[in-house]
Amino acid sequence: MKKDIILCGVGGQGILSIATIIGEAATEAGIYLKQAEVHGMSQRGGDVQSNLRLSTDPIWSDQIPTGEADVIISMEPMEALRYISYLRHDGIIVTSNKPFVNIPNYPDEAALKSELDTLPNVQLDIEAIAAELKSAKSANMVLLGMAAPYIGILTVEQLRKAVSVIFARKGDAVVEANLRAFDRGVEASKK
Amino acid sequence: MEKRLLLGDEAIALGAIHAGLSGVYAYPGTPSTEITEFIQTNKEAIERGVRSRWCTNEKTAMEAALGMSYCGKRALVCMKHVGMNVCADAFVNSAITGVNGGVVVLAADDPSMHSSQNEQDSRFYGKFAMIPIFEPSNQQEAYDMMSSAFELSERLKEPVLLRVVTRLAHSRAAVEVKKAADQNKLNPATDNAHWVLLPGNARRNYLDLIDKQNDMMKASCESSTNDIITINNSDKGKWIGIVACGIGYNYVREALNGIKDNEDNYMIMKLTQYPMPVEGIKQMAEVCSEILVVEDGQPVVEEEVKKLVDTSYKVEGRLTGRLPRTGELNPDNVSLGLGKENNPLFKPAKNLAGRPPQLCQGCGHRDVYTALGEVVKEYENARVFGDIGCYTLGALPPFKALASCVDMGASITMAKGAADAGLWPAIAVIGDSTFTHSGMTGLLDAVNDNSNVTIIISDNLTTGMTGGQDSAGLNKYEAICLGLGVDPDHVRVVVPLPKNMPEITQILREEINYKGVSVIIPRRECIQVAARHARERAKQNNK
Numbered sequence: 074m075k076k077d078i079i080l081c082g083v084g085g086q087g088i089l090s091i092a093t094i095i096g097e098a099a100t101e102a103g104i105y106l107k108q109a110e111v112h113g114m115s116q117r118g119g120d121v122q123s124n125l126r127l128s129t130d131p132i133w134s135d136q137i138p139t140g141e142a143d144v145i146i147s148m149e150p151m152e153a154l155r156y157i158s159y160l161r162h163d164g165i166i167v168t169s170n171k172p173f174v175n176i177p178n179y180p181d182e183a184a185l186k187s188e189l190d191t192l193p194n195v196q197l198d199i200e201a202i203a204a205e206l207k208s209a210k211s212a213n214m215v216l217l218g219m220a221a222p223y224i225g226i227l228t229v230e231q232l233r234k235a236v237s238v239i240f241a242r243k244g245d246a247v248v249e250a251n252l253r254a255f256d257r258g259v260e261a262s263k264k
Numbered sequence: 265m266e267k268r269l270l271l272g273d274e275a276i277a278l279g280a281i282h283a284g285l286s287g288v289y290a291y292p293g294t295p296s297t298e299i300t301e302f303i304q305t306n307k308e309a310i311e312r313g314v315r316s317r318w319c320t321n322e323k324t325a326m327e328a329a330l331g332m333s334y335c336g337k338r339a340l341v342c343m344k345h346v347g348m349n350v351c352a353d354a355f356v357n358s359a360i361t362g363v364n365g366g367v368v369v370l371a372a373d374d375p376s377m378h379s380s381q382n383e384q385d386s387r388f389y390g391k392f393a394m395i396p397i398f399e400p401s402n403q404q405e406a407y408d409m410m411s412s413a414f415e416l417s418e419r420l421k422e423p424v425l426l427r428v429v430t431r432l433a434h435s436r437a438a439v440e441v442k443k444a445a446d447q448n449k450l451n452p453a454t455d456n457a458h459w460v461l462l463p464g465n466a467r468r469n470y471l472d473l474i475d476k477q478n479d480m481m482k483a484s485c486e487s488s489t490n491d492i493i494t495i496n497n498s499d500k501g502k503w504i505g506i507v508a509c510g511i512g513y514n515y516v517r518e519a520l521n522g523i524k525d526n527e528d529n530y531m532i533m534k535l536t537q538y539p540m541p542v543e544g545i546k547q548m549a550e551v552c553s554e555i556l557v558v559e560d561g562q563p564v565v566e567e568e569v570k571k572l573v574d575t576s577y578k579v580e581g582r583l584t585g586r587l588p589r590t591g592e593l594n595p596d597n598v599s600l601g602l603g604k605e606n607n608p609l610f611k612p613a614k615n616l617a618g619r620p621p622q623l624c625q626g627c628g629h630r631d632v633y634t635a636l637g638e639v640v641k642e643y644e645n646a647r648v649f650g651d652i653g654c655y656t657l658g659a660l661p662p663f664k665a666l667a668s669c670v671d672m673g674a675s676i677t678m679a680k681g682a683a684d685a686g687l688w689p690a691i692a693v694i695g696d697s698t699f700t701h702s703g704m705t706g707l708l709d710a711v712n713d714n715s716n717v718t719i720i721i722s723d724n725l726t727t728g729m730t731g732g733q734d735s736a737g738l739n740k741y742e743a744i745c746l747g748l749g750v751d752p753d754h755v756r757v758v759v760p761l762p763k764n765m766p767e768i769t770q771i772l773r774e775e776i777n778y779k780g781v782s783v784i785i786p787r788r789e790c791i792q793v794a795a796r797h798a799r800e801r802a803k804q805n806n807k
């Protein structure tokens with residue numbers, strides 16, 4: 074089995090920690106993994122993207138070919154559309170529905186939403202959920218929870234465990250906040 | 265055996281530490297920065313006392329590494345591809361002196377220019393210097409190659425170039441790691457004739473280097489990572505030759521896995537160590553009806569292969585359009601080059617806009633450009649010559665401030681040349697790290713000529729662009745300018761904050777109107793680095 078995942082968003086939204094967690098889970102599960110990042114100018118509000126390839130067989134290319142991504146996991150709705158040519162026809166987009174507007178020519182939000190709706194997608198206001206949980210910084214974990222059931226090659230439990238491993242060095246309170254956010258994401262994806 | 269999930273850059277770093285590295289010498293540059301950062305924070309490296317502080321530029325790095333090698337120890341030099349231009353003098357001549365302890369020069373190329381001003385291919389430099397080049401195809405090879413590169417360097421007594429590209433440098437995979445080897449003992453060279461490049465010595469050394477070319481070729485032919493792989497699909501099909509360099513090999517294998525009902529047969533030369541094994545290519549040409557060269561970067565190998573076969577023989581690659589002439593390889597363009605049909609794709613999105621990088625909100629460079637924008641308007645012919653760093657983003661809206669950005673240090677020297685030509689006001693904007701990297705010598709030229717230039721050293725106390733590394737001239741900028749002979753009345757320091765706008769614009773006007781060299785130093789810490797320092801302090805206090 075193989076799963077190709079594109080992670081995307083805007084610099085500072087926590088895309089790379091999602092990648093780290095999936096990486097940890099994959100390593101622990103003993104499957105093959107390649108994770109390519111583009112983070113040249115990320116800290117300055119540019120777009121960030123990571124290609125994650127998970128497989129039970131050895132993986133050749135670090136980059137995912139177009140039309141082969143099983144899931145696009147995005148912290149931002151327009152960023153999800155940027156990688157649409159990578160999505161398989163039977164793939165899915167899991168995205169935050171909240172635009173991050175830091176450019177003057179951000180597209181019309183209604184048009185953006187209706188375009189997203191022509192594609193296989195799941196959307197959620199992850200920032201609202203994180204705010205509700207009083208942990209705005211864990212919005213990315215809500216998103217990971219939401220995407221967890223679609224990752225397939227790793228179980229939700231395996232991913233959950235990786236969340237606690239990765240945040241462990243930041244102390245119990247941080248681990249718990251992130252697990253709560255992750256669980257809410259998983260729940261939301263069932264609805 | 266222990267397995268670790270490592271970036272290509274981290275695999276190189278750990279491979280070097282485990283190969284008995286004594287010192288890394290580097291100047292930051294994407295995508296090579298993480299190598300040195302890994303060594304700086306790695307416990308094993310710290311325990312073993314591996315020297316790892318950032319250098320002022322790539323040339324000082326290369327020369328210091330050569331000094332360590334002179335003493336018998338193993339040294340690594342790391343840089344982005346354009347850094348090779350800066351250290352080229354030392355690099356090319358290190359092949360003439362040869363080395364004592366092993367020297368590996370790591371150049372990280374950036375095809376597609378993700379964060380660079382060109383996509384030059386460092387393999388040209390390796391060929392030019394006539395030394396072996398390694399080009400790993402994956403993270404494991406990157407790790408393993410460090411020890412083979414150091415061994416080869418010490419066996420041949422020549423430096424070795426290790427070339428990677430962005431995609432490998434910045435991609436993670438599991439790597440099996442070995443136990444660390446001991447460092448070499450202090451054992452300074454005694455053969456002065458080899459190290460003193462007077463013409464008489466250099467001529468002899470150069471002949472030595474020519475003699476070693478056969479050994480280099482032999483090493484390539486015997487390399488465990490240079491390989492010939494054959495894929496025999498059907499006896500009916502024709503044979504196609506592929507020379508797949510570095511990570512190009514992965515794209516080839518990915519593509520061939522995806523071609524359905526393929527009757528063609530393939531002979532693939534996986535090329536990860538140069539000089540290219542010439543005999544293997546000649547044999548390939550005898551068996552195969554054509555050869556496709558798949559290489560990331562410029563068509564270095566394609567040109568070499570062409571020279572080995574008849575003019576009528578078909579050699580395909582970037583030069584013939586089978587692969588794109590510019591930009592990085594990817595699984596799609598390599599698939600296309602191999603005749604694989606594309607997957608059906610969703611239509612490109614309509615509601616999409618680019619998200620260009622910007623100066624952070626609250627960045628001091630912003631205040632510098634706001635002030636400069638206001639003052640420059642008042643002078644008809646004013647030109648602001650830019651340089652390389654975060655502040656290059658001042659070229660984009662809303663500031664649109666810069667007339668040029670070429671290479672590190674060029675702001676000061678271009679402003680000087682423009683002033684020589686009669687342009688006024690000629691203004692340069694340069695960052696603190698870029699100033700010590702390559703700006704100081706240009707400033708000396710300007711002082712010696714009493715050029716009518718206004719130089720702004722926008723000092724954010726760090727190397728911001730590449731993630732906030734220590735800046736070599738920290739707290740020394742006024743002293744450097746005075747030492748180079750700038751008139752003390754015309755070295756002015758300001759704090760770039762919106763509330764100081766009247767003062768900053770006033771000083772700018774005064775110094776533009778002064779006929780001679782003036783230096784204005786707006787100084788305020790990069791807010792990203794300031795935030796990091798605050799986090800580190802909080803952590804310290806919690807302990």
Ligand SMILES: Cc1ncc(C[n+]2csc(CCOP(=O)(O)OP(=O)(O)O)c2C)c(N)n1
Pocket residue numbers: 291292293294344346347350652653654655672694695696697698699724726727728729730735790
């Ligand atoms: C020869 C060369 N080496 C390294 C780089 C990578 N690089 C680009 S800008 C920069 C440093 C910028 O630091 P500074 O001048 O202090 O400006 P800041 O980014 O902090 O504003 C570096 C290392 C390069 N472009 N060229």
Ligand code: SF4
Pocket residue numbers: 116117622623624626627628629654724728729790791792793
């Ligand atoms: S990283 Fe620092 S120097 Fe660069 S734009 Fe941000 S605040 Fe300015």
